[in-house]
Amino acid sequence: MSWYYIEGILIQSCYTLLIVLGLSILTGYTGMFSFGHAGFVCIGAYVSVLCTMGFGLPYWLALLIAGLTAMVFGAGLGKITLGLKGDYFCIATLGVGEAIRLIFNNLNLNLNIGGKSFILDGAKGIASIPLHTTFPIALVIVVFFLTATALLMKSKHGRNMLAVREDELAAQMCGINTFRSKMLAMCMSALYAGIAGGMLAHYFGYLQPKMFLMTKSTEYTIMVIFGGMGSITGSVLGTVLLCALPELLRAVGDWRLVFYGLAVIVIMIVRPKGLMGGKEITDLKWFKAIVRLFKGKKKEQQPPPDEGEKPGEEAQA
């Protein structure tokens, strides 16, 4: 297996992880299920390509603009749909995700900016996008956002989101502005998805609307659930297991997605909490033991840590 191939898988895992992290904020921490996240990725991808190919902007700026555009869009969508309850929110995101894809499917652009022509041809999409996404860049971006997410979740806003997930009414009673918390989650996850979309576009080198089908959105949600809702470690694990592993198992061919579907059903039945069950790697006993080993015996006297936050089992939407 060549490095080129492995690098490809790693890059794919990186941007998928970014999407899943964003979705984890929305679904895992705030408890709102989205089946239209591929739509945000789609917006990010197209906007970033427009920036680099059309306006000749540098790659990092294009990613930033892509993320912000998706975020603005997410905010607008949140304004409209966040009032919807449970199932209806899911259905709305599903509709929006598909609608975005279909808009790009019907969009024909032939821009001429400063002598450069930029052609977007509906279902045929865009070809020969410059390949800017390399593994080191992708890794740096992902680690940055991983840290950002961890910090966000430790902050007041993150705690508010958890409260909204556990019981929205009770959270409201405690004086949490639940709408604002949900909106923040929505914006953050759209931002992540937009940036990941830009990375995706500049990795593949071409874009077609059919890369953002509803099944993609479902896959992202499944990765969050699979890893365990409300756990960043779980999101990483879920992404790596469900994104990289199937790539390595290309040999099984068409059966790959059959097992994928089966795995989802089995995990829903057997371990609905997901692999990590709402815990972080830093909560695990063996991890603590290793940390203690490295730090010497100074911390031996520490009182036993309490069980941490309640695992996100059976979280309400």
Added chain:
Amino acid sequence: MDLQYYLQQLVNGICLGGMYALMSVGYSLVYSIMSFSNFAHGGVIMVGAYVGYFALTALNVPFWIAFLLCGVGSGILAIIIERLVYSPLRKRRAPSLYFIISAMGASIFLENFVIATIDGTPRNYPTLFSNSITIGSISLGVDSLLMIVVSAVSLLILMFIIQKTKIGLAIRACAYNEKAGTLMGINSSLVIFVVFLMGGVLAGFAGMLYGMRFIVKPTIGQVTNKSFVAAVFGGLGSLPGAIIGSLLLGIMEIFVASQNSMLRDLFVYALLILVLIIKPSGLMGKVVEDKA
């Protein structure tokens, strides 16, 4: 001339809407009892279409037998899915979103199972009815006529079962309040069984009709999603709503397509978003109160 054109489109729309109705009542029936959107229904419809295809090509059975086989096959599949996938979740009283995720998983499974075992290439049904009837100035293919008749008859039978029989009464009671229904001695497992069976059989019929009219392929989820939109449009959980919503959606879709065929899918999802913003309970759905 103009009127004739519109009448023709109207008939086409009713034809499409009838097929949507067969599909969307499956979504609505399950939603009315179990309050979740059963996305595996699309897979059941797809399998029904394949059963019809193989019955016609490999077994060489006449149309009506193939048609019944579709219903039986899809009905059994729907029940198997209920027993294996939803029943464990039901026993644990898991929140509805877990059902949706499982349903998505089942849908991915079915779609790719068909791709892996059969293959992903679209297939054409053998031509069954090629002649058409002309009523006044509207020409109507026999297959279209059959679609309308079959949809109407199956839906009438369904409505009869729901409204006039004892199990229908039980279904209505459970749709109103499952807990109270169980307390009144209704076997809710049986109700769920019947609901999935009926939804599955109609899904099989719809799959066959779809295959006859268009093509069979593993990814007909695009179409079944539209029938789901129809169910939401009519009001999730309401049977008359699903039927009326489907007919309206079918007619509107055909008219949009006759103006600009590119926009037909976009129109459907735009309608979905619009409905959710303006009136999430749809045309005839009951208003769900947040019991938090």
